[in-house]
Amino acid sequence: MGVYLCFDNPWRPNLQLVHTDAKQLDSMISFTCNLAENVSSKVRQLDLAKSRVQEAIRRVNDVLDLKFCTDGVQTALQNEDYEQAAAHVHRYLTLDENVLKQVTPDSKEDSGLDASLQLLHEAEQQLKAIVNVKFDDAVKTRDLASVERFFKIFPLLGLHDEGLKKFSMYLCTQIANTSRQNLEIALGTESNERRANVIYADTITLLFEGIARVVEIHQPLIETYYGPGRMLSMMRSLQKECDIQVKKIIDSFIKNREFDKKAQQVQQNMMSSYKTNVNQADRLDPRELDVMLAEVTLANARTELYIRFFRRRVLADLEVIDLNATEKQEKLSQLDKVLVNCELSRGMQELIGHYIMMEEYFMRETVMKAIKLDAMESGAYTSSMVDDTFFIVKKSVRRAISSSSIDCVCAMLNHACILLESDFCDVLYNKFRTGFPSGSLDMTQAYNLLQQGKLPTASTADSNAVKAAFLTTVNNAEVSGEYVITLKKSLQDQCTSLYGYTSEQGKAKLESCLSDLGNVSNKFKDVLQYGLNQLNASAIKPRIKPMVDAFLSANHNITEEEFSNYEANDPFVQHFIMSLEQLLHTFKSSLTTSNYDALVSLLTNEVVSQLEKAVMKSVFNRLGGLQFDKELRALVGYLTSVTQWTIRDKFARLTQMATILNLERVTEILDYWGPNSGPLTWRLTPAEVRQVLALRIDFRSEDIKRLKL
Amino acid sequence: MEDYKYLFKVVLIGNAGVGKTCLVRRFTQGLFPPGQGATIGVDFMIKTVQIGDDKVKLQIWDTAGQERFRSITQSYYRSADALVVVYDVTSFESFRCLPDWIKEIEQYASNKAITVLVGNKTDLIEDREVSLDNGTNFASTHEMRFLETSAKEADNVDKLFLDIAEELTKRVQVHEVEDSKDEIAICSQNHTVSATYNCCRW
Ligand SMILES: Nc1nc2c(ncn2[C@@H]2O[C@H](COP(=O)(O)OP(=O)(O)O)[C@@H](O)[C@H]2O)c(=O)[nH]1
């Protein structure tokens, strides 16, 4: 306003006036300011006063409540309305006694308040005692409604831990009673009843299911009245009872199934098998273990299921409450401790430990029996022991898998490896070591004799039987190598059913043991190679040499006339092929395709190496070279026709020799040599080329010498 | 395929509490684990080490010492290339049990496996109950290699495992040379090298 005046008359400034105005304005502002300050401080005081009034009202209310509680708790207790009484006590427990006492420090009311507090305090103690007794009574009389009624009152009195402990104990007695009844029923089961074979595993299962049901029903109740985060302590209490009951069931199982007795016998039998073959009668028949072993794995699978349930429940409950990292870690390690150290886990570990030993015995003994009872069947390449052995191994490992215990599966996979790669391979090796008798072979006769289980009378029949057995063993080795890979795959597939709840560590263990099993196929390859080499050495090599000798007696230094005469009267190769055919024929029907091909391959090697030597000992003229070329083509053609493998490459050197022996002139070799070789890779050294050239009776040695190769 | 030339299996055995798990964790993870629980069944760790020009993968099986896991742990002996028997130098009891462990090895392990005796916890000087001589004598009687270690102080732990890896590698390589000589002698094609030592080759 004043400033405005100042500009009102710009051309006649009146500074004096402006100054006065400004002063006035200043005093006005500070007045207003003081006023405002004053008002706001009053308001603040008012605020404070208001909140004090409110506090006071609340305290008054508290005091009134206290009086109400004091009166109410008496009435409620008299009426046995314990919920109401507890509600009063609960209200009283939320009040701060000391603050209350300050409200009326000097007044006469003081003594009244004290008396009220005293009364309430007594009522609280009284109620606590009553609730304890009533709860116990309800448990004794199995008054479920009252149990639940008083269970809900504990937390109102601040007795969370005690209430939960008592309630858990109540649940435990329930679990115990049911379990006892179940065990009695189990023990009374007739052996011909449907599930008699797994009755103890079933009884353990019932126990777990009972506990699960208890948790299922009561967890919501506990959460509602006690708040979340109480599952670990509840489950820990329940587990104590579970341990007691499980022990009873396991003890009955051990006693009635003669588990320990059998385990001991197995242990003794296993030890003795390392030394001498003791009296067979003393050995436990593996069939006696079969059913019992299945029951152990079932019990363990159920236990693992239950433990996973336990863990899941506690973890889910811990998720709900607010915990810092260390608190959470602490809870988790407590959980682990309960699960690792509980009697249930230990008991099952003991059982599984013995199970593995007995399962190994079952597998080993049954396989040994299958080997002992090995029989050849006409029409089958392998003998019975191969199918039987792999069937048994598969059965045992699958059973181990059904236990859901990774360590148990791994142990049985290890035992399967040891059995197959040591014991079973040794059996095959030993059969090979007896060797393959030389002389011709009549397979039909051999099979007949073996099938009838007769001791062959004639020595040829005898050796035929040995030969048939040998060839079967070759097949056994080959097929075993394939079976072991199939077995690994099938077990691996089955193991994936465990992966859902297996740690990375567990999976790595399984994978490692499975891959070891797969590697056993390499051991079978070694055995097979050994057998084939034996066969080659005794049945092929000695037969090929005399056959090839015929080549030496066939003249390859021939006239036109002789050459065309050979068309009609072949001097060597037709007969040679026939002999090979005959030789192979005896094996063709007795070996698997793959083994037969392997044998043809070995035979081809032998033919090639013998024939090379024979060629180097012969002499040729041009027509003789042509004749040899024809012979070679026939031979390669024949051998190609009998096998699925390519054998042409094996003939590379001989084919190149034929090429050389077919040359018109010595120098013609240069059309095929060095830069002119084109796609041809020479397998003959320059020295060998000269050697072959020298076989041509019509080539001059000076020409050969002069060649630059 | 993974990048390693040889794979060897090492199995640790010995009484519970002598420090097998700590030795393995020290070697594979470079730490001394605080208060972990006792091993259940078997644990399995892998570490690849460099031996000369070759990468060698050690598959280390850490076993539980308690009796009830014996049938699980025994199943690993046969395929072990090396067995490490551990005792605790502060526990005469653990030393006294060694013959039982030796018996296990004789019964179940391959006779080609290397055996090593290890006295662990040398850092607990005050509490020592088994002298260095005790260990040395026992090892020489049973023809075992011998080493004292402290998993806690990382004393001799790397040496323990690296020596094993080196020795096994050397053995396979000697074997390979012999095999190739055999191959020339036999001169048969398709000759598969029989793996007398339990190792895989790439
Ligand atoms: N002082 C000391 N304590 C060790 C050593 N190695 C292991 N321990 C402790 O010995 C206890 C058992 O170790 P652990 O590796 O679980 O033994 P394991 O049962 O043989 O596997 C643990 O408390 C370790 O902390 C060591 O070298 N020195």
Ligand SMILES: [Mg+2]
């Ligand atoms: Mg351990």
